[in-house]
Amino acid sequence: MKPLEKRFDLGFFPTPIHPLKNLSERYPGYEIFIKRDDQTGLASGGNKTRKLEYLIYEALQNNCDTVITAGAQQSNHCRQTAAACSVAGIECHLLLGGEEPEDYNGNLLLSHLLGASLHFTGEHRKGEDIPVLKQELEKEGKRVYVVPYGGSNFIGALGYVNAIRELKQQLENLKTEIDYIFFASSSGATQAGIMVGMDLFGFHTKLIPVNIDKAEIEGTTVERIILDLIKQSEKVFTLSRKYTLKDIPLNRNYDAPGYGVITKGEKNAVKTLASAEGILLDPVYTGRAFFGMLDILEKRKLEYGSKILFWHTGGLPANFYYRKELK
Secondary structure (H helix, E strand, O other): OHHHHOOOOOOOOOOOEEEOHHHHHHOOOOEEEEEEHHHOOOOOOOOHHHHHHHHHHHHHHOOOOEEEEEEOOOOHHHHHHHHHHHHHOOEEEEEEOEOOOOOOOHHHHHHHHOOOEEEEOEOOOOOOOHHHHHHHHHHOOOOEEEOOHHHOOHHHHHHHHHHHHHHHHHHHHHOOOOOEEEEEEOOOHHHHHHHHHHHHOOOOOEEEEEEOOOOOEOOEOHHHHHHHHHHHHOOOOOOOOOOOHHHOOOEOOOOOOOOOOOOHHHHHHHHHHHHHHOOOOOOOOHHHHHHHHHHHHHOOOOOOOOEEEEEEOOOOOHHHHOHHHHO
């Protein structure tokens, strides 16, 4: 598995896995666990740390001195990219949707403190303006490496291929198995990496990825992005099967309000886990995914006696930006 070893050390791994005892008592018949990728350690943690270990490694191997990426102003990916560049000694440019606010808060404030150069791009929050900035920086003599929206390319997906190897070992140590895994799925690489890792390491469970952003990325759906990333992995790894679009699970029952729109469901999910277990979600990604999981459990849609894992992908700083919605 040589491709999995080519990474730049950024995080604290393995991240903890532990039972949610109080929450499990609220849902008799289910045993609920959590995987704490909010504890990866890079500028308050999150799932993008795993991806960035591989992306930053490649940037350094290519002798790049500048990184560009893009996202919403409260992007966890942008915040962690800024932190990763600080560690690696690389200049960081973030293209952020919307207009520059008078006050910086949440992830935007942290991205600023971490030393990134911030560019506000109006309606373009998914990297539409990256080619123009890249050209400008290269004219200045910069050696530019582009990290795609969400870190979602094959290199980024390697982070979650490796994460499945980590999770499988942890569960073996605990002498337990998991029937279902819930997590937030948005730009595609986390889910693609999980699916490839499950295939490579013979890890068998049912995935329930909860879709976060109903908007397309560069004119295509997240399902097609995930499938394309899996197919790219076939050039590097020997997979046990050929995947098609119908093999890509994605629960779209909770994305109707749109990206970053906080409903009663997300608000209740954040408060439920915080008050029951002392663990903080974020309202955009993990809050929506946790809301989906709780709704499914309340409706008893999963087999009685199931063991369920919620993969917490981080996002804590966004709570401060959405403080009014969460109050």
